[in-house]
Amino acid sequence: MEYPSKLIEDAVNEIAKLPGIGKKTALRMALHLLRANEERTQLLADSLVNLRTKTQYCTHCHNIADAPVCAICSSSKRDKQTVCVVENTTDLIAIENTSQFNGLYHVLGGVISPLEGVSPHDLNIDSLINRVKDLSLDIKEIILALSATMEGDTTSFFITKKLRDYPVKITTIARGVPIGSELEYTDEITLGRSILGRKAYEH
Numbered sequence: 316m317e318y319p320s321k322l323i324e325d326a327v328n329e330i331a332k333l334p335g336i337g338k339k340t341a342l343r344m345a346l347h348l349l350r351a352n353e354e355r356t357q358l359l360a361d362s363l364v365n366l367r368t369k370t371q372y373c374t375h376c377h378n379i380a381d382a383p384v385c386a387i388c389s390s391s392k393r394d395k396q397t398v399c400v401v402e403n404t405t406d407l408i409a410i411e412n413t414s415q416f417n418g419l420y421h422v423l424g425g426v427i428s429p430l431e432g433v434s435p436h437d438l439n440i441d442s443l444i445n446r447v448k449d450l451s452l453d454i455k456e457i458i459l460a461l462s463a464t465m466e467g468d469t470t471s472f473f474i475t476k477k478l479r480d481y482p483v484k485i486t487t488i489a490r491g492v493p494i495g496s497e498l499e500y501t502d503e504i505t506l507g508r509s510i511l512g513r514k515a516y517e518h
């Protein structure tokens with residue numbers, strides 16, 4: 316694509332690096348920002364820089380947070396005895412959007428995948444075990460809400476083995492979630508039912 320200005324070309328190239336955005340859409344966005352009030356661009360730029368520099372990961376559950384402890388972990392309205400284990404923040408948001416779960420979360424940061432070189436040490440599994448071990452936290456149930464893929468199953472199995480000696484109930488979401496599908500693409504009704512219909516984990 317030919318651009319009338321190197322500055323537009325640079326902006327288009329950067330915007331088009333975002334997922335799901337092609338060069339045409341990027342050009343439309345760049346031209347839109349040029350036409351809009353200059354303050355608009357400043358606000359957008361500031362929000363992106365703040366996103367990168369100020370967000371942190373919750374020291375309890377590894378959810379994205381504005382403070383050392385996230386809003387869910389610090390809420391007095393959540394059931395602190397139930398912890399739902401998810402692969403990433405996208406899955407956490409998907410489950411939150413079902414409004415069917417009122418416990419806490421633990422974000423693993425991925426699933427075990429020998430093919431992609433992801434081992435248990437690359438994930439937030441030790442901190443999950445430590446949460447369960449800490450009797451003052453009084454965690455009674457761990458819900459494994461991982462994708463119904465081989466990697467998700469391997470990870471569930473690994474965590475279950477690690478938690479075998481602790482007095483905690485381990486459940487897994489009901490497989491209303493299509494086999495082989497990613498949790499984040501599952502519709503909210505199916506996902507909500509899967510949480511409600513969870514059952515004891517067995518291997």
Ligand SMILES: [Zn+2]
Binds near residue numbers: 386
């Ligand atoms: Zn948290």
